[in-house]
Amino acid sequence: MYTEVVNLTRKLINIPSISPKDFGCQEILIERLKACGFFIERINFNDTNNFWAWRGYGKTIIFVGHTDVVPAGNIIDWKTPPFLSTIKNGFLFGRGAADMKGSLSAMVVAVENFIKQNPNHNGRISFLITSDEESTGKNGTKKVVSFLKKRQEIIDYCLVGEPTSEKNLGDCIKTGRRGSLSVFLKIYGKQGHAAYPDLAVNPIHKSIPFLTELSTLSFDNGNNFFIPTKLQILKISSGKNYVTNMIPGDLSVSLNVRFSSLSKKKNIIQIINNLLKKYSIRHSIHWTCHAKPFFSSPNNFCNIITNSIYRFTNINPVIKTNGGTSDGRFMVGIANQIVEFGLLNSTIHQVNECINILDLFKLQNIYFNILNELFL
Numbered sequence: 001m002y003t004e005v006v007n008l009t010r011k012l013i014n015i016p017s018i019s020p021k022d023f024g025c026q027e028i029l030i031e032r033l034k035a036c037g038f039f040i041e042r043i044n045f046n047d048t049n050n051f052w053a054w055r056g057y058g059k060t061i062i063f064v065g066h067t068d069v070v071p072a073g074n075i076i077d078w079k080t081p082p083f084l085s086t087i088k089n090g091f092l093f094g095r096g097a098a099d100m101k102g103s104l105s106a107m108v109v110a111v112e113n114f115i116k117q118n119p120n121h122n123g124r125i126s127f128l129i130t131s132d133e134e135s136t137g138k139n140g141t142k143k144v145v146s147f148l149k150k151r152q153e154i155i156d157y158c159l160v161g162e163p164t165s166e167k168n169l170g171d172c173i174k175t176g177r178r179g180s181l182s183v184f185l186k187i188y189g190k191q192g193h194a195a196y197p198d199l200a201v202n203p204i205h206k207s208i209p210f211l212t213e214l215s216t217l218s219f220d221n222g223n224n225f226f227i228p229t230k231l232q233i234l235k236i237s238s239g240k241n242y243v244t245n246m247i248p249g250d251l252s253v254s255l256n257v258r259f260s261s262l263s264k265k266k267n268i269i270q271i272i273n274n275l276l277k278k279y280s281i282r283h284s285i286h287w288t289c290h291a292k293p294f295f296s297s298p299n300n301f302c303n304i305i306t307n308s309i310y311r312f313t314n315i316n317p318v319i320k321t322n323g324g325t326s327d328g329r330f331m332v333g334i335a336n337q338i339v340e341f342g343l344l345n346s347t348i349h350q351v352n353e354c355i356n357i358l359d360l361f362k363l364q365n366i367y368f369n370i371l372n373e374l375f376l
């Protein structure tokens with residue numbers, strides 16, 4: 001029975017579904033779900049494939065995942081071909097093994113086994129699978145969720161299969177994520193001759209004390225689940241002229257703020273604006289909010305997942321909200337409880353992405369156990 005999940009993972013890895021392409025991965029999953037009685041709706045938008053599948057009635061669990069992967073990166077550094085799954089020393093190598101074709105396979109095989117044993121199960125099992133989680137995400141989960149919302153679908157339990165484990169399978173699950181705010185700032189001075197600084201305003205000199213304070217700004221203190229909101233300066237550029245005697249006229253700065261649910265976007269904007277005012281910085285500024293933070297208070301669904309993890313790993317997971325953004329944020333407003341749990345994230349997006357095959361079996365068993373606890 002264990003070879004099932006490995007075979008399915010390998011089949012998916014062998015398809016180079018670089019985001020937002022799916023190249024048939026979803027059809028493989030759809031065929032298997034159809035065979036065990038799922039209703040399937042393909043909800044495609046432009047270049048993105050999505051599907052929603054469901055079986056049964058009543059309280060609903062949704063498995064959320066993506067079939068797209070990031071590119072291989074530096075091919076020369078791969079020890080095995082990235083899009084040809086390879087087993088070595090108990091590990092399965094290939095792009096997407098951990099993020100997240102292994103997890104998708106574990107979900108599907110767990111569901112197949114559960115239905116085989118409980119063809120008349122309580123509750124409704126559903127899937128929302130997209131092929132655009134790794135690129136813009138604009139035609140993926142977000143749009144499918146608004147489509148489902150219009151139909152007044154209600155989801156009780158949402159399980160996102162992203163790789164959340166850190167050192168050992170099950171050591172970390174996530175019930176929220178930080179938001180992401182990008183800032184593009186242009187600071188104006190007055191261009192002039194380097195030998196006549198009194199006739200110019202040097203935007204670099206003017207910015208240094210401002211940038212120093214900016215880099216140490218505090219927005220909130222965090223809490224048990226969120227680390228404090230943090231701002232990072234990503235890029236500073238000025239003086240495009242290749243001469244040695246010109247004071248530049250302006251300075252561009254890119255920033256990114258990863259913010260917890262303790263800070264509101266408008267407060268962050270206000271704090272940065274106040275600092276610009278304090279240093280009398282002449283500027284223009286552009287804000288882009290890529291993701292709002294979300295947090296789903298740990299409750300009974302989270303307990304079921306925690307207990308299931310403990311049963312198969314002897315590990316009590318820590319609940320975190322770290323890492324980048326995830327599709328979990330789009331499930332807010334349609335799903336009552338949201339938990340992310342999957343394989344180890346130590347090699348995701350890297351060369352030689354791999355998973356421990358034993359972990360894959362355990363993950364399948366944990367997903368199976370969650371269904372048992374919810375719907376038996």
Ligand SMILES: [Zn+2]
Nearest residue numbers: 099100133162
């Ligand atoms: Zn992922």
